[in-house]
Amino acid sequence: MQIGHFTMPSHPPERGLKAGHDWDLQVLRWCDEYGFTEGWVGEHHTAPWEPNPTPDLLLAQAFLQTKNIRLGPGGFLLPYHHPAELANRVAMLDHLSEGRLNFGVAASGLPSDWHLFNVDGMSGQNRDMTREALEIILKLWTEDEPFTYEGKFWKVNKPGTMFDVLKPHLKPVQAPHPPIAVAGLSKGSDTLKLAGERGYIPMSLNLNPAYVASHWESVEIGAARTGRTPSRRDWRMVREVFVADTDKEAWELSVNGPMGRMMREYFLKLFGSFDALQYFKHDANVPNSDVTAEYCAKHNWIIGSPDTVTRRIEEIYHETGGFGTLLVFGFDYVENPRAYQRSLQLLSQEVMPRLKHLVPK
Secondary structure (H helix, E strand, C coil), X not given: CEEEEEECCCCCCCCCHHHHHHHHHHHHHHHHHCCCCEEEECCCCCCCCCCCCCHHHHHHXXXXXXXXXXXXXXXXXXXXXXXXXXXXXXXXXXXXXXXXXXXXXECCCCHHHHHHHCCCHHHCHHHHHHHHHHHHHHHHHHCCCCEEEECCCCEEXXXXXXXXXXXXXXXXXXXXXCCEEEEECCCCCHHHHHHHHHCCEEEECCCCHHHHCCHHHHHHHHHHHHCCCCCHHHCEEEXXXXXXXXXXXXXXXXXXXXXXXXXXXXXXXXXXXXXXXXXXXXXXXXXXXXXXXXXXXXXXXXXXXXXXXHHHHHHHHHHHCCCCEEEEECCCCCCCHHHHHHHHHHHHHHHHHHHCCCCCC
């Protein structure tokens, strides 16, 4: 099993955009130093608690400040980008990364983002746009001959050479393209079926582990459509993780720190508005009123001393059937950076060496 980092990015609304950006860069530098294999940065447009609409700007700087870690958007929201423009931008970013770029894509799940861009997410238009955009991007990267693509949402013309000197020429440095990842949240996730169908990296967002176990079924359903055999080694699991020297200290720094605040003031309110608190429940009979930050810490989060966290990761590994990479869900500890750095360090140096025997198939 490997470890990585996944950030929305998460920042409290009062955090300045530059200050939040600088924190995210610092976390990625720590992850690189401590041997994390990958990092992912989300894209959102209308969420003050998730205030980064441009993950590629952060990634471009991070590639210059890290040496080994693979980085990528987690992911670009394809309904909000013209495919030809994004294909060129991602190709350029891959060159800047010197081949360390992962290309994460997503369909977008925030109704406020749908409204801003006039996308009908309720009907599934965002998912249809995601599939079409990705098809165009891959076609631009892999086909040398001119073509015209007339889709439902975009028309793209790839020209041949014009005036002897003008022609499309931007392709990723990784051939035929960087590894592609898709994130899923809901049961029966269409994006996770897409991952299985095309052999992309599936990423399960942070929910109750018993609920997330159903995500692999979506990957297998998609894989069956194209005769693929998916490997759990490719499956990424996003979890809230906080490691400290003792269980008591970890509880205090997480539940009564930025993790707990974000949960109380944003995540639980948001999912409650969607009538989706069942995503966090270990038992469907639990009343909504019982789903608190403390409840999530007890049932869903991976927090505690190195001994406790080691045991908890192994439990979740077996509950879900096995996965290849644990992605630490990122939080804003700008006001207590040493605590977060210590958590990353303990996870890498004290916990992960004890989990080498977990080898997914």
